[in-house]
Amino acid sequence: MRFGMPWPGAGVAREAEQAGVGAFCTGDFADHDAYTTLAEIVANSERALVGPAIAYAFARTPYAHATAMRQLHAKAPGRLFLGLGTAAFRVNRDWFGVPADRPVARAAETVEAVRAWLHAENGEKVRYSGEFYAIDADVRAPVLGRLEIPVLLAAFNARMAVTAGRVADGVIGHGLFTRSWWADVVRPAVERGSGGRSRTEQGWIITAVDDAAPERAIADARRMIAFYLTVKTYDPFVAHHGWEDPVARLRAAFRTGDTDGMATAVTDEMLTEIAVCGTTADATELLRRRAGSLPRDVGYFAPPSFLVGHKRRAAYARSSLALIGEA
Structure with missing residues (x-):
């Protein structure tokens, strides 16, 4: 297994690669674009x-997903993967203004349609026909050629994990994942979908991690867990872990804007497991x-982001470098 981290910026990244970090990832939100x-x-x-x-x-x-990856492949051949979630x-409906129904079936087709573009050869039409996407593209420029970029699918619950196993090259697990959730829920579901394929x-x-202020680091981790569980x-x-009571308390605190109460509701067991x-x-x-x-292949040391500023996240990224090789 290699350790990675969400992109910490160029300065920290140089230190990270020298320290042995083997992967960097990025994501989407209202103030940052994954492909940029x-x-x-x-x-x-x-x-x-x-x-x-x-x-x-x-x-x-x-x-759009495939062309972004195709352009970046020219600069980083053999290093790219594409993770979709x-x-x-509500984000799909209210932010993007796109259909949000049947996300599992829609995600499966998205992976297949992206792969149709990534595997497209020069001189051949790009074709895909499904329920949600219909592609019949005649690209008359020599800009294609098959690219074997792994397409991964973020999967939390079992149905999406089965779909990841069936149509994608792998699965991306959430920061909430525990030993039991990987072993008892996600891995068996991926294996059912994959039919035993790797x-x-x-x-x-x-x-x-913060040796100077460990209590603050622990509080930040508790808040991050609580925020996810809202x-x-x-x-x-x-329900799988029997954590209904503390989650009810943290959601009640969230509704009133009590972020300290959210963190306090996260039990020591929850903190240790997650x-x-x-x-x-x-x-x-x-x-x-x-x-x-x-995760078996790549684990990202992910600093808490809920109510944590950029400077502290960068400090957490640097501190996590001391953990490489310890697992």
Whole structure:
């Protein structure tokens, strides 16, 4: 397994590659674009795997995803992967103004349609026919050629994990994932979908290390966990672990804007099962104990982002470099 991190900026990234970080990822949100950031990553990294983990699948057409990757491939051949995620129902409907129904079936077709563009050969039509996408493109310029860029799918619950196993080259796990959620839910579902074929695993690890202020790092990790768990999409995960009572408390605190109350509601068990945080020594021990709960191929040391500024996130990224090789 190689360790990676969400893109920390060029300065930290140079240190990170020298320290052994083997992958950088980026994502989408209202103030940053996955592919714009990916271009920056390509220009400021040398050996690491790089790609979105994740890009919003339905915010762009399959054509747009594929052409961005095709252009970046020219600068980083053999280093790219494409991670797609569906985003929440309301984000698709209210932010992007796109259909948000049947996200599992729609995600499966998106992967297949993107791959049709990535595998397109010069002189041949690009064709795909499905329920959500119909492509019949006659590109009369010699700009194509088959690219074997892995397409991964973010999957939290079992139905999406089965779909990732069936149509994608791998799965991207959420920062909430625990040993049990990987072992009992996601991996078996991916295997059912894949029919035993090999699939890549990537995933996020909520990581906050600060030897000078470990209590603040732990509080930041608790808030990040709480913020994620305000979303009902994760209710099967909550029920699986028997965490309904603390999650009810943190959601009640969230509704009133009580962020300290949200963090307090996250139990020690939840923190230990999900996050790597505290001092370097604490985080090293937690990482070793979590060895079986980490993604098999790439694990991203992901600093908390909820109510955490850019400077502190960069400091957490630097501190996490001390953990490489400890798991």
